[in-house]
Amino acid sequence: xxxxxxxxxxxxxxxxxxxxxxxGCSTDQPGSTDGTxxxxxxxxxxxxxxxxxxxxxxxxxxxxADQFGVEHTEFEPGQDADRETGLRKLAxxxxxxxxxxxxxxxxAMRKVAADYPDVKFACIDxxxxxxxxxxxxxxxxxxxxxEGSFLVGVIAGFFSETGRIGxxxxxDIPLIHKFExxxxxxxxxxxxxxxxxxxxxxxTPQAFADPAKGKELxxxxxxxGVDVIYHAAGSTGNGVIEAAREVxxxxxxxxxxxxxxxxxxxxTSMVKRVDNAVLMTVRSVVEGNFHGGLRExxxxxxxxxxxxxxxxxxxxxxxxxxxxEDARQAIIEGTVSVPKE
Amino acid sequence: MSRFARLSQLLSPLVAVAASFxxxxxxxxxxxxxxxxxxxxxxxxxxxxxxxxxxVLFNAVxxxxxxxxxxxxxxxxxxxxxxxxxxxxxxFVCTLAGLAFGGLPALVLIPLxxxxxxxxxxxxxxxxxxxxxxxxVHEVINTIMMNFIAVGLTSYFVINMLxxxxxxxxxxxxxxxxxxxxxxxxxxxxxxxxxxxxNPLNFSLVLALGAVLLAWYILYRTTLGYEIRAVGMNxxxxxxxxxxxxxxxxMAMVLSGAxxxxxxxxxIMGFRHRFLDNFSSGLGFMGIAVALLGKNTxxxxxxxxxxxxxxxxxxxxxxxxTDVPRELILVLQxxxxxxxxxxxxxxxxxxxAREGRAAGVPLPVTEASGETK
Numbered sequence: 007x008x009x010x011x012x013x014x015x016x017x018x019x020x021x022x023x024x025x026x027x028x029x030g031c032s033t034d035q036p037g038s039t040d041g042t043x044x045x046x047x048x049x050x051x052x053x054x055x056x057x058x059x060x061x062x063x064x065x066x067x068x069x070x071a072d073q074f075g076v077e078h079t080e081f082e083p084g085q086d087a088d089r090e091t092g093l094r095k096l097a098x099x100x101x102x103x104x105x106x107x108x109x110x111x112x113x114a115m116r117k118v119a120a121d122y123p124d125v126k127f128a129c130i131d132x133x134x135x136x137x138x139x140x141x142x143x144x145x146x147x148x149x150x151x152x153e154g155s156f157l158v159g160v161i162a163g164f165f166s167e168t169g170r171i172g173x174x175x176x177x178d179i180p181l182i183h184k185f186e187x188x189x190x191x192x193x194x195x196x197x198x199x200x201x202x203x204x205x206x207x208x209x210t211p212q213a214f215a216d217p218a219k220g221k222e223l224x225x226x227x228x229x230x231g232v233d234v235i236y237h238a239a240g241s242t243g244n245g246v247i248e249a250a251r252e253v254x255x256x257x258x259x260x261x262x263x264x265x266x267x268x269x270x271x272x273x274t275s276m277v278k279r280v281d282n283a284v285l286m287t288v289r290s291v292v293e294g295n296f297h298g299g300l301r302e303x304x305x306x307x308x309x310x311x312x313x314x315x316x317x318x319x320x321x322x323x324x325x326x327x328x329x330x331e332d333a334r335q336a337i338i339e340g341t342v343s344v345p346k347e
Numbered sequence: 348m349s350r351f352a353r354l355s356q357l358l359s360p361l362v363a364v365a366a367s368f369x370x371x372x373x374x375x376x377x378x379x380x381x382x383x384x385x386x387x388x389x390x391x392x393x394x395x396x397x398x399x400x401x402x403v404l405f406n407a408v409x410x411x412x413x414x415x416x417x418x419x420x421x422x423x424x425x426x427x428x429x430x431x432x433x434x435x436x437x438x439f440v441c442t443l444a445g446l447a448f449g450g451l452p453a454l455v456l457i458p459l460x461x462x463x464x465x466x467x468x469x470x471x472x473x474x475x476x477x478x479x480x481x482x483x484v485h486e487v488i489n490t491i492m493m494n495f496i497a498v499g500l501t502s503y504f505v506i507n508m509l510x511x512x513x514x515x516x517x518x519x520x521x522x523x524x525x526x527x528x529x530x531x532x533x534x535x536x537x538x539x540x541x542x543x544x545x546n547p548l549n550f551s552l553v554l555a556l557g558a559v560l561l562a563w564y565i566l567y568r569t570t571l572g573y574e575i576r577a578v579g580m581n582x583x584x585x586x587x588x589x590x591x592x593x594x595x596x597x598m599a600m601v602l603s604g605a606x607x608x609x610x611x612x613x614x615i616m617g618f619r620h621r622f623l624d625n626f627s628s629g630l631g632f633m634g635i636a637v638a639l640l641g642k643n644t645x646x647x648x649x650x651x652x653x654x655x656x657x658x659x660x661x662x663x664x665x666x667x668x669t670d671v672p673r674e675l676i677l678v679l680q681x682x683x684x685x686x687x688x689x690x691x692x693x694x695x696x697x698x699x700a701r702e703g704r705a706a707g708v709p710l711p712v713t714e715a716s717g718e719t720k
Binding site for chain 1: 402405406498502503506511512513514515516517518545547618619623624625626627628659662663664666667668673
């Protein structure tokens with residue numbers, strides 16, 4: 007009986023001793039001393055590896071690291087309260103720039119930016135309250151997604167043979183409605199008779215991370231005669247592209263250039279240059295001219311656009327591209343106005 | 348119960364935690380990192396400063412509530428997997444009340460909102476409780492289904508009807524200031540504890556500790572608690588002894604749901620002050636693990652919730668400052684749970700074997716559960 011008790015006791019004692027050793031050796035503190043700029047990035051739902059929105063931001067961070075030799079770290083919050091805590095920890099660890107990827111960071115950004123006036127904060131897709139002005143150390147970076155969506159809508163309307171095209175959104179919110187509105191307007195601009203089938207994956211942030219459902223919705227639309235589907239659904243859209251490949255129809259990618267994901271079956275991608283916004287933010291800090299406030303990126307400054315590369319150039323005719331470029335100019339000059347909802 | 352049995356009761360979770368750290372260490376080695384370094388960062392994240400300890404307590408509060416909810420129902424023999432749904436409804440009712448009764452003074456509004464949170468959770472748990480008692484429908488299935496309904500309903504209302512005007516974030520407006528539970532930073536600084544103002548730890552910690560006492564009191568010092576435990580051990584025997592089993596089952600679920608609903612005191616009244624769609628990310632399900640590790644006793648739940656909070660808080664630090672993914676923490680938690688379950692069984696066998704030998708009876712084939720008498 008003594009023996010049967012001894013074993014767990016020994017294990018316990020050993021563990022406590024070992025644990026105590028761990029604690030004793032925790033002297034390394036974060037915070038660089040050699041003066042390199044430190045950039046922290048916190049991802050949205052879907053996270054690094056979504057091949058879309060978050061990855062675009064991450065590419066920008068890697069470019070910045072390349073160009074300016076900045077030190078960087080990035081993570082994905084596990085629970086909602088971690089958003090604020092995580093931003094705070096980065097600020098406490100004396101990161102110079104902290105970037106939140108996605109509108110869900112808006113509230114946390116406001117609070118943390120107020121507490122750390124020496125740290126620069128940038129929030130992609132910042133969701134401002136009506137009439138809100140941002141402090142000097144917080145930049146809210148927004149995109150005119152409707153303008154880029156208009157152009158891929160023009161391509162879809164021009165390309166479609168059945169006259170039926172589709173849209174699959176992630177979360178059913180005004181941000182994604184901008185994609186939908188621009189796309190529909192663009193398609194009608196190219197072909198007034200076109201009909202658009204619209205579906206949303208869900209009403210929660212998880213709607214951006216459900217490829218299985220994306221594929222299911224896409225197959226449903228393709229079966230009904232739709233021949234081009236534009237997705238604005240984060241990694242859910244990977245399922246849409248997979249469906250296009252399977253039934254040999256067309257999908258349109260979003261945020262990142264997704265043409266390579268199924269060559270021949272991705273008509274084009276609406277690129278939202280989150281990477282440029284990130285790079286620009288880091289550059290402005292490096293050059294010492296960072297300033298807070300809201301900033302919008304549209305067609306005029308290449309904040310949004312459509313992608314042409316070796317994977318889709320065979321799909322797009324010169325006539326089509328000329329037509330799209332005209333539409334692009336018209337939007338920049340203001341002769342065509344793009345609806346937001 | 349013999350001293351050996353008591354000691355093994357206490358030891359099995361401790362051994363499980365220790366062993367899970369060894370397994371986690373091996374995982375870290377397999378990734379190619381130094382486990383000592385990783386664990387050092389984990390503990391720095393959880394204990395490195397007053398701020399860190401505050402975060403641990405903040406993260407522990409909802410787990411205490413959901414752990415108590417699961418443990419309480421379990422004592423009546425009910426497996427309440429619906430903590431997630433119950434806390435959503437509790438938080439939703441709390442938010443509605445906070446938006447509707449903004450004119451009330453804090454002294455009235457705060458108790459009202461606490462009651463609203465508990466009532467919302469209780470109501471949601473009462474449905475599967477009633478279905479179980481009246482029709483014998485299994486509560487596991489119904490509580491899971493009620494989770495889906497709760498998440499879907501609150502989501503619909505928040506996105507389509509209650510969303511803060513002009514915002515795309517799926518959240519309501521802020522509840523009345525009078526309904527905010529104050530943060531603990533100010534009070535603690537009076538007694539010389541330098542908790543930063545920004546630390547989210549708030550008075551719901553006091554409520555959580557109160558709930559632990561309350562759960563203990565109800566279970567061990569009231570007739571209802573006695574009935575709940577009797578029904579949990581053997582419903583037929585309890586009925587034969589004159590206990591109203593149906594009423595007891597419903598009451599156990601109602602109280603269980605009320606504990607889950609109280610999560611809102613931390614998440615809504617204490618921290619966010621508004622209902623954010625999908626805010627919970629599985630607190631209700633974590634409660635099951637907490638109750639299991641805490642052996643379904645109120646004190647055990649408190650300790651298990653603290654342990655899980657330490658791991659969750661440290662996980663963020665690991666995620667930010669190392670290349671090891673936060674999933675390591677999930678491995679630690681899962682291994683702990685598996686070892687506790689296995690440990691319960693092994694220790695129970697040993698106890699049975701020893702006590703059987705002592706009494707000169709042959710070794711029984713089936714085992715006693717880990718229930719404390």
